[in-house]
Amino acid sequence: MAIQTKDLNLKEYLRALSAEIPDYQRGYAWENEQISQFLEDLVEEYIANSDKSEKSYFFGTIVVAKEGNSKAQVIDGQQRLTTITIFLAAMRNYLNSISETAGDSANELCEEINHDYIGRETSRNGSTYKLRQRGEIETYFREEIQKPKNVFETLQLTRKEGRKPPRNAIAQAYNVIVNWLENDLASKQSNDVEVYPNDGAKAERIVHLVDTLLNNFFIVEIESNDVTTGYQIFQNLNGTGKNLNAGDLIKTDFFGKVTREETKEIANKWDEIQSITGNDDSTEIIRYYWNAVNSKFATKRSLYPRVSKEIKTSQEIFNFLDDLLKVVPSYMAALGADSDVLDYRDTQVQLALKDLRSLKLKSYLPILFALELNDATDDQVADVLNSICSLMFRNVVIANEVANKFEKLFAQGAVQINDDQSIEMLIDELNTRKISDELFKDALLKYNAEGSLDIARFILRKFEHLDDSTKTLNGNQEVHVEHIMPQNPEDITSWGFENIDDNSFREHLWALGNLVLLDSKKNTKIKNHSFESKKAEYANSGLRQVHELIEQDTWNAQTIEKRTEKIAERSVETW
Template sequence: MAIIKYAARQTLGQLIGANNPPVEVPDDSQRQYAWGKLEVDTYWADIQKFMRARRTGSEASAEYFIGPIVTITDDKVTSRSLLDGQQRLTTSTILIAAIRDTLGSMSSTEARVMANNIQRDYIARKDGRHSLPQYFLTLSLFDRDFFKNFIQDWNEATGKVAHTEIPSRPSHKLIKAAYSLFEGHISSALSSIHSDDERIDWLEELRDCLVKGLVFVEVQTPTSSDANEVFETINSRGKDLSTVDLVRNFLMEKSRHDEEKDRVNNAWRSLLDGFERREDIEKFLRHFWVAGHGDVRSHSLYTTIRKELTERFEKDLPRYEVRMFAAELQNASGRYIELITSGTGFEKLDCLLDEVRTLGADAAYPLLLAISTRSNHSEVARVAEALLSYYVRWTVVGRRESTLLEEKLFDLAKRVSSNLSISDAFQQIVDWTPDDAAFQSDFEQAPIPRSTQARYLLTTIEQYLRQREGVDDVVVAGASSVHVEHIYPQSPEAVYRLTDHASWMNRLGNQTLLHGRKNRMASNKAYPEKIHAYESSSFLITRETGIGRLWDADNGGWRPQGIDERQADLAKIAVDVWPIGSRDTGELSL
């Protein structure tokens, strides 16, 4: 059970004020800044609501409880290490800085003095002109320097912050974005206030709401182990604090010396610098674990990792250490980034990975990650071909249970990590893939309402047709000017509307490709008004797959049987485009 030394009410001004011990986010715990526009705007709206309520003077509206924070404190409480509450304290400091900067930009001497006082009382202070500043909130190593440069290092003479650091991590960009949002909100609020005195009064009121009105409960603990247990409980085992952060904190807790902690931090630097979005790090961690251990749901991932790694770390033999897991995680992250960005440098594989990403076939990544650990790019590409055919035949066109496919692929990834041969894994995918007769029958009837899937199917068929006919290769799948066109329109004129309109509209036989300008011209028109756009198109799937069958020229209306006929013809082609196993007919360059 965790030991709690002390728990007490603290205002924001007491937590990060000049007369209190500074708060530091330790390097061996916590996450980077993670609040986006939704959280920042919600925070601002809450503060504005609190300001309005506070003006009533009622005792019930005097304070706004913003939640608990967890700190590690020494016996004399000369410093506080922050284990939980970083997002709220960081965001509050950013808003205080935006108030400071707004006051500092005003011509009033009073406003400039207030700005300097805000800096000294709640952000940072210096004992002398040439002394280093003491920061009241210090972030962990991932965000520390950028936060100081962009938010905290205020120049009293110029009334500005240096802003020389370039945001190099997603968290840096979020800090910058949060500041810009607050700056905009403040500017918007002041636009309806016409005198400088009234603006200063409003800014002073906003400051007081923050530093005197926001209330926390600070839970002080004696050790990091106690603090970890407390904040895991507060965050409901990862509900609010992300799995990635919990795993890092756990690894730091299990590290036996500074060298291991440095190894964990190095691994986390790679994750933060390698992935564009935090969501991708979360997805990688799950897929990394699945690749070695089999399926685990996101909500139980941290609990599973903690339990299994604790058992491994505590075994005497074979010895497994934190640094080993950190190294495995870092090495796998590099390969995973290559997979999700199509950046292996092997053209055939990268084209196939483009298809995986286009389809959103995330279930393929654990298996591809497991195979990439042991195989060359050519072998990975061969498996990727089989995976794509399996995914298209089973899920996209066959509309069979996708969770069953995921379970099978995740188990196969675990078996590959346990030394199942790549050829056996390939054969297993082949055995699972619906046969040609089933696929052709499914394709003939399939509606494809998702535009991304329809675009993928149509562009892949187009590329196949161009290669079969020896037509000069063109970029199709990645071209932003290429659009999916509904031949029988999504919004037809009433006189041309078919019975069972919805069931015909999204059939693949009713969809084709057009370039953007032609697509706009053809939109929602009857066939005679857009036949020229089809006949002059550069796409073979539009010119040569019998679109004319969809129009009954004799009766002047749409012919639904033509949708069936065209889709049946496309189904015959699709059997060759997505063959079982490898694409023996040649590479598809998308």
């Protein structure tokens, strides 16, 4: 058994890389949040160390097994290596798309990326790709990511290969980076002047970002000469011990800055916070609070150094912890802790928080904390939360914009509240950020609910409440989402389609207009029956949206499209 370790920046590592990800490894799994955090860290690293080319950002450990002269088998680190390749491919493709006006340095970087960091296919040497995906995404990854393109555009998602095609995870990651880069290069200064006014400036921005990634980001590679040992190393690295989080570091830092007499009081306040939250890791609440009261935005990575640098005296520490205690009830209510939801503010605030929880949103918490610290009224809190819900539902949930970009918007809004900006001005600002009614409606008309029935349930539950406020559909899980046209119909021709493999059938099956709320017993009972049989059972439901279906004579593509249109129009009015 032989084990080697080395730490290298990504430039050195990728140049020497010749590895493959076995098909038995789990597929690519990074989602918008992880990719957005990677991009945010990259920009922050560039700002902090733009004049340096030294290894300063630890990007993680990579474990490989290499037997003889074969390619290294990646055991741990495949998510990071895949993301790096996708990022470099997107940067290269953008530079290719402006090659005639970007300048020589941009064209040289494209060649460097192809030759040194991604690899390519040549007539003499065949494939020299640095990273080879195995399994069903191998061809897609090579053709759509690794091979150069002269156009810069998002990749099409597909639903033709099963419920959640693995290629979609790759495509979605690429699309997130494409959308992020377009927004980054379109940045404007406070006087509305473009930061990167021409292709040369845009190319220079990309060169700087790529250089930061390659020179400043570094990894530690652990290589064994057999797969079994590699997996033992992986298990030991991931299965033992507990890393200190930012909250732990801040707590330790505070204790080091106060007198012995003050230590007990600090400990009591800290214990009170953690006993209420029921969580030893206070990083999240601290970060949201920090971004609520400070103009210097903190990521998870930068939180500890920011707090340590700014909070120095005993009084500042006590004020910090006292403020945290003030926002704990709003934090717990936002998370849905029963006792706090019942006691926290009025019904309208509770309903707004429930909607935000249903959408799995928390990035707005700095604004909620600022409202709490500034003694906002219940009506003001409800109005702001509903505006946030509309913004995020339109832009993030339906239009699939990156959620992380709104974190800074919400942090800025919180700071403005602390600076006595009016609540009305904040609401106006939030409303101006919403995508247009036309774009929102178009996204809803195209929305495919497969794999995201919670969103359909959220929309339909909201409508039921608006139609009949006496109903108590309080939880997103208390009702089931019924396919009016079933997934496996007994007779598909009775629904106007030829066979279950028809693409049009799949599209209409998961359209919003083909979905309705129903209690679980009725859902099970009517199963895959004809529309006439379903209507007989629908008559026993107490939900208004179900009763509306009874008036329909048939159910087919046209009626589904008509109901989808109706849902989209009402959604525009509601959000």
